[in-house]
Amino acid sequence: MIFQNIEFYNVDELAPFLGGWQLNRYPKQVRQHMIPGAYRAEMAGGCEIRFVTEAPKASVTLSANEREGEVVVYRGDYFHSIHRLQAGAIQTITLEDNPYFGTVRSEDRIETRYSGKLWRIFSCDFRLAFYHLESYGFGHRPPAEDEAPRLRWLAYGSSITTGSGATHTAHGYIHQAARRLRADVLNKGLPGACMCEPEVADYLADRNDWDLITLEIGVNMRGSVSSEEFERRADYLIRRVTSAHPSKPVVVLTIFPNFSTYEKNESISGVREAKYNGILRRLVQELDLPNLRLLEGTAILTDFSGLTADLIHPSDFGHTLMGENLADALSDIIGVDLV
Structure with a gap:
């Protein structure tokens, strides 16, 4: 603007x-x-x-x-x-x-x-x-x-995508990866409020100012949204974006490791997290589109000590590690060399 x-x-x-x-x-x-x-x-x-x-x-x-x-x-x-x-x-x-x-x-x-x-x-x-x-x-x-960079990256997700946990938002994993990819980020992260509403899906799909989109979804919904409703919303979001932009990379991220991933006592959030990740894997596999890829959150946050003490938000170290791993993965998908 x-x-x-x-x-x-x-x-x-x-x-x-x-x-x-x-x-x-x-x-x-x-x-x-x-x-x-x-x-x-x-x-x-x-x-x-x-x-x-x-x-x-x-x-x-x-x-x-x-x-x-x-x-x-x-x-x-x-x-x-x-x-x-x-x-x-x-x-x-x-x-x-x-x-x-x-x-x-x-x-x-x-x-x-x-x-x-x-x-x-x-x-x-x-x-x-x-x-x-x-x-x-x-x-x-x-x-x-x-x-300014020609490569535009639209990032939708939770507070983690916004950069929460880092000393400054500018140090978040999305921005760390963008530096390595020579990309300009349109960060649409919503702390505690990434709920995959259909209207948000339409908004993201109707934008024409991006070359790559990442969808980091699920972690904000697991405490209040059933697996069935999550599947409906995730399915609509992924289908809507991929159909509107069939030639642009659409990358879905499963939930990053956190306190619910390795909990001692089973909780609703932990059960739903596992189900959500399974749903995302299945949706991507069933759609089988050339521009749609899935990246596992465990392949991005590869060190659990990269979290802050709340065991949900990455620290500066965690964001840096995630940025490096995500940049490596995305460079292969979009075919660019890293800085």
């Missing part, structure tokens, strides 16, 4: 908010069908504010709505700074060129995905509002086509 000559990446809607604009990852017509995901769909996790300017200094005015949150700033692929926004306060962050950035020969400054001219303000998972960009007499513009 382009607004005020700025790209709001992974943003489907800019909603008026107290004189500013709240960054929503899902449009209202989809959010109204998401229970309990409507609130989570307004979180800006994985959204970016992107612009290019010749100004040596720029200021961006933002606010964290309801609760505090952090934004991570990059200059292209290069980490620049982290800024914590206090809940309910309108704050201005200042972006300045590092004096050494321009001293390196451009041909020797490795730019694997993004142009070094591109400012990227990456939001962690909270409700974020944008107010103003000040470039102090210099102009600004959204990135050109050759200043």
